[in-house]
Amino acid sequence: MFRNMLKRSFLSIKRKLSRTIILTLIFFMMANLVLAAITIKTAVGAQMDYAKSTLGGTVTIQADMDAIREAQKEEIENGSDRKEMFKNMMRPAITVETANKIAEYSDYVKDYSYELSTSANSADLEIVESESGSEMPGGPNGLGDRMRGSSSSSSKLDSDITISGINAYAYIAGVQNETITIKDGTYFDEDSNDKAMISYEFAELNSLKVGDKFKIKNVYTGKAVELEVIGIYDSSEERANANAIYMNIETAAKFLSDSDYNDGEYDVSNVNYYMINSDKAEEFVEKINTDFAELAENNMKIAVDTSEYDAMSSSIESVGSFATTILIIVIVAAIIIITLIVTINVKDRRYEMGVLLSLGAHKSNIIGQIAAELLIVGTFGFVLASVSGTFLAKAMGQSILESQTASSAQQSERNFGRPGTQTRGGSSDMPTPPEGAGMGGSNMKQRMLANSNKDVKLDINATPIDFVLLFATGYLVIVLALILPSINVLRYQPKEILAGKE
Amino acid sequence: MNTLKVENVSYSYMNASGEQQVLRDVNAEFEAGKIYAIVGESGSGKTTFLSLVSALDRLQDGDIKYNGKSLRKIGGSEFRLKYVNIVFQSYNLIKYMTAKENVEIAIDFDGRKVDANKYLKQVGLSEEEGNRLIGKLSGGQQQRVAIARAIASNSPIIVADEPTGNLDEETEEMIIDLFKELAHKEKKIVIIVTHSKQVASHADKVLKLRKGRLN
Secondary structure (H helix, E strand, O other), X not given: OHHHHHHHHHHHHHHOHHHHHHHHHHHHXXXXXXXXXXXXXXXXXXXXXXXXXXOOOEEEEEEOHHHHHHHHHXXXXXXXXXXXXXXXXXOOOXXXXXXXXXXXXXXXXXXXXXXXXXXEXXXXXXOOEOOOOOEOOOXXXXXXXXXXXXXXXXXXXXXXXXXXXXXXHXXXXXXXXXXXXXXXXXXXXXXXXXXXXXXXXXXXXXXXXXXXXEEEEEOOOOOXXXXXXXXXXXXXXXXXXXXXXXXXXXXXXXXXXXXXHHHXXXXXXXEEEEEOOHHHHHHHHHHHHHHOHHHHHOOEEEEEEOHHHHHHHHHHHHHHHHHHHHHHHHHHHHHHHHHHHHHHHHHHOHHHHHHHHHOOOOXXXXXXXXXXXXXXXXXXXXXXXXXXXXXXXXXXXXXXXXXXXXXXHHHHHHHHHOOOOOOOOOOOOOOOOOXXXXXXXXXXXXXXXXXXXXXXXXXXXXXXXXXXXXXXXXXXXXXXXXXXXXXXXXXXXXXHHHHHHO | OOEEEEEEEEEEEEEXXXXXXXXXXXXXXXXXXXXXXXXXXXXXXXXXXXXXXXXOOOOXXXXXXXXXXXXXXXXXXXXXXXXXXXXXXXXXXXXXXXXXXXXXXXXXXXXXXXXXXXXXXXXOOOHXXXXXEHHHOOHHHHHHHHHHHHHHOOOOEEEEEOOXXXXXXXXXXXXXXXXXXXXXXXXXXXXXXXXXHHHHHOOOEEEEEEXXXXX
């Protein structure tokens, strides 16, 4: 019986070529789209996992400006002298020791960075002027710095050069967003004491080469340090500060006054912890809040920033949702189309089925024949689609991703141009802490997010599991598409069919 | 001896003018090794009788028994598969298959491995004709394929509805001889519904259906 059924199926497929070709094409098209959608979804899943591990999010410890403002307000209300209050006000900070202790939570922290920045000048050095004719803004982010110190009373010091000490070269904002490249020499590391990287413009203006030495003086503390040029960098950033000098944290700490240096327990800013997994960021914050309660008491705020992961994941998730939508639409459409074709086919072959029933074939055997025909033709279509589907998936996935990232990037660019996004809550009288988790402020951050979005790529390649899913989905579609036609077959009575013919 | 018994079979259906009684309390006994001819006017209930005997239709009243076993117990499709084979007036062949494949389907159903050409040869069709698609054969050739399919299956009962209607005299003779051989030598029950006096004259027993009653 089974052999007979298969024989009939093969004969029907072979002899009814036009129907076979139409069905094969339908299965082929369906399978292409299904494989494309499945492959894209797999790639999205893999990319999301990768993004979680590589863009694990950042936890930033910074001054809580709202809390500071609240404290200021209270003092003014209590009759304090506004000028005197601002003069003596200490910006809350975290010590390098605490920052290092927090970095020891290895379950959460993949890496970390902090900065020590200040302003310096030198009577012997020329300063690079901006295109508009003014000197470049002070501070690494054009904002303020950590070394103003309690002894300083002047807010208009002649600060031309920006000293930026950072614990790792890789965490300089310009290096992270790939706008800074080494033109000559090399980058600094933790052992590069008294060595610094200067900009190409600054080097040209002052005829400095790698290996040359120059002396600069902290405008606040008056401490002068002689530095050796270890590398000359070039920045493609339009508004880059060409007077910024980068060095390791130990070298930057030499510009501190003895009291600020505090036997090596000096304050650092822009403290960022790069998470192993963005999902654990909140848990990490909880842990810091518990173990270092003094931070909150000291008006320090712990903020979670998963925007880079979110920006990337939103584009990828959109592609994943799009793929899911395609998958659902294709499956539903395929079930409907194949049901219609098989129903029409069963009606067309009513007479043949009457003959088979008159020969003693069971109805299940006849349904089996239709199923076998669909499975054989379907398998052929799926195999063909296994070859072409991967290419379609690549083209489709990348195209969807490009449109998604383009719209995300446009959104980021729009946000970048929006007033009020460059600084948050800054007061003209108050030193404003840098924003943007050490990436160089929110402008930089927005640009980085836009750039990181543009760089999102999906590695779309069908895996063996994708092929298994394709065949499983295809066969499921066939089974579902067979339900209605099978009911028709079950209702057939040979006499009614053949009597009509007689 | 194998026997097919029709016991008190009645059959009716409803149409616009009410209930139509097609068969009334029909009783008959068919023995192996004999040819039976069922004759009667149009509308006398011949086709209905044939449908019931071949289990193409469901029994309403009465019973049909093969060797004492009720058709109701055996089940329609099982009865058609194992006990009866039908030669239809309009051949009822599967069009996308060749003559040989149509015969093979019937052989395959009972799991035997026999060359279909043997049966095609018995009905006067060559191997070349056997390899033609049904549409490429004349009406007479198609009728012979239908007969070959019926004899190819190993069923003990052969029911034929006007089996020689489209055949020339010479082939008709050949087919009648074939039915005789099936009945007399192979001890099958052969029931032929016919209008042809010539065919009826070769039957061992002629039964007349008139107004739903068999005489």
